[in-house]
Amino acid sequence: MEEQYKITDAQVLKAVAHPLRVRLLGLLRSDGPATASELGRKVGESSGSTSYHLRELFKYGFIEEDPDRRDGRERRWRARHRYTSWDAVELSGTQEGREAVKVVHLRQAELVGRLMEAFDPGDWSDEWVEAAGMSDHVLLLPPAALRELKNRIDELLGEIATRYAGDPAAGQVAVWYGAMPRDHEEEQDR
Structure with a gap:
């Protein structure tokens, strides 16, 4: 593939x-x-x-x-x-x-x-439940910083996948990240 x-x-x-x-x-x-x-x-x-x-x-x-x-x-x-x-x-x-x-x-x-x-969570071990999850952050960043964040996340994912390849405790995991600028008017309304 x-x-x-x-x-x-x-x-x-x-x-x-x-x-x-x-x-x-x-x-x-x-x-x-x-x-x-x-x-x-x-x-x-x-x-x-x-x-x-x-x-x-x-x-x-x-x-x-x-x-x-x-x-x-x-x-x-x-x-x-x-x-x-x-x-x-x-x-x-x-x-x-x-x-x-x-x-x-x-x-x-x-x-x-x-x-x-x-x-x-009831279908998974405590170890998986503790490791899984989601978080959200609202940051003030310029486009260059967001690009840097995206590139570093990609590098880290590749590094971790390589390091743990073949680990008997490994399971398929869905990893996602997203970052979008917020509408200036929406920010002013809050």
Whole structure:
């Protein structure tokens, strides 16, 4: 699997921003290859619906048929990349690009909400419950500081993943971070 898929076309970003496609691609990345029927059961959709959206993901290069795991009746699909990236400044040069960037950010926030909703501390050991969680901060930062923060978080995530690779206590963990400037008018209203 390749490391990343860098999107440079607003149409491609818009195609992957569809709510079901985002979920299907995420499942293929996190859980591995699957058929349309298997994915349909996971997301509560018909195999016809998931098949259509999988074909769209294939058309835009996000997924491929899994040659290692063939099912006699159905195609098995796998993700081609570990993650998707895009240049928000470049894509925001057009109205279509701005809309696509906004929609994909909203899809990411929806995913965070689903993951938080699914997390039940009663299902996990105290060690996992203590380590998991979320926090929020409102800081006064210039764009350069926010870029530095983003870069350092990426570096730290890579360093930690490498250090703990193969640890028997390791489990799949969803890590997210986001930082958006607040509207000046909204700040003044508070």
